Amino acid sequence: MTKCTMPSASFPRCKGRRIVASFDGGDVTSDGGILLLRQLDREMSLTRAVARRLTDERDPQRCHHRTQTLVRQRVFGLALGYEDLNDHHALRHDVALQTAVDTDGVLASQSTLCRFEQQANRDWAVAIHEELIEQFIRSFRKPPKKPLYLDFDATDDRVHGEQLGRHFSGYYDHYIFLPLFVFCGDQLLASYLRPASRDAAHHAGAVLALLVRRLRQAWPEVRIVFRGDSGFCRPLILNWCDRHDVDYIIGIAGNKRLAKRALDTDYASAIRFEESWEKQRVFGFIEYAAKSWNARQRKVIVKSETSRRGFNTRYVVTSLRGCSAEWLYDHRYCARGEMENRIKEQQFLFSDRTSCHAWWPNQYRLLLSGLAYLLLERLRRIYLKRTAFAQAQVNTIRLKLLKIGAVITRNTRTIRLMLNSQCSEQDLFLKLVSKLVPG
CATH class of the missing domain: 3.90.350 (Transposase Inhibitor Protein From Tn5; Chain A, domain 1)
Structure with a gap:
């Protein structure tokens, strides 16, 4: 059933102005920096190489999500700070993550990701x-x-x-x-x-x-x-x-x-x-x-x-x-x-999120954390050298360079991320893009 009215929340006035909050902003993401991860992953061929090495027992005729997509979705999610499969119930609709994973459709749900993890051996x-x-x-x-x-x-x-x-x-x-x-x-x-x-x-x-x-x-x-x-x-x-x-x-x-x-x-x-x-x-x-x-x-x-x-x-x-x-x-x-x-x-990067009942899915989760670390470690070691973040820990890199608010528009020709104008690391972000994206 179509919602004709959007629920909203009111807060005390500020300088005489009403303050109203509602979830009607459209496609907005808090992870505008995820495109840096996409470029790093492409450069390293990390998730693609891992996906090729994994045996997938699912019936290809009934699968909507490839092995590479599932691995990439989980690795990027961990790097961005989403430790639980439950997070992907909403995250699967995030246009920024869909773009980073190279798909236009809805990503895998938590149940699909869970079933995939249970194949681990x-x-x-x-x-x-x-x-x-x-x-x-x-x-x-x-x-x-x-x-x-x-x-x-x-x-x-x-x-x-x-x-x-x-x-x-x-x-x-x-x-x-x-x-x-x-x-x-x-x-x-x-x-x-x-x-x-x-x-x-x-x-x-x-x-x-x-x-x-x-x-x-x-x-x-x-x-x-x-x-x-x-x-x-x-x-x-x-x-x-x-x-x-x-x-x-x-x-x-x-x-x-x-x-x-x-x-x-x-x-x-x-x-x-x-x-x-x-x-x-x-x-x-x-x-x-x-x-x-x-x-x-x-x-x-x-x-x-x-x-x-x-x-x-x-x-x-x-x-x-x-x-x-x-x-x-x-x-x-x-x-x-x-x-x-x-x-x-x-x-x-949530290596301790080993909450599966079986042994090998927990080992797989530990390694997913390691793959997310590889991306961020390469960003630090190669591209953040001689910057203020050359010795920064991964949670600082995540906060400063990945967790950037953005409004997203997507049509048949262009996907545009309008990043937060008040981002404190705009110059560094643009410099990283110039290094990561071939001329």
């Missing part, structure tokens, strides 16, 4: 991970001359339902998944969902082996360094790295034997503190062989810190040579702390 996870690696390799014009530092870390992903694979963690005091992330610098290489009932390093060695094999297929001479905290200091990983010429710098948990060998470094730190009563840090090397290392001696960095709060001694096992212990600790091991910000950005 192990092959989908492998296929999308393969595309993540290929995107990383293609980001280099020439073989990298500097070492590639592969940062491994796990994080908690809280679950609030009866999802398969959930497990109660005493450390986090909640039911969680424990996904494994791998980054090289700011670039995502793996986003692997795991149950929290397993060790923090579960399958990390296998993931490392697969990454090293593919990277050395592309660049046989590349130097690779494995970096992680003490949760990844496992004999299996260390031995594999030694056999395959992969360097490592990994935290190691303290124990009585390490503390005994580090006494000289602790003593030097304490003496300096007593002389100045200011916090002191002293670094040194020791040789150490755990029983599980089959009596093999490895070099361990000792960082002894003494302050008014007492002693704080840390240990890092490494195969790197030719540098001081302090330089290796500060400039190589501590650099892994930047990965915490990258994991936080995954959460800004």
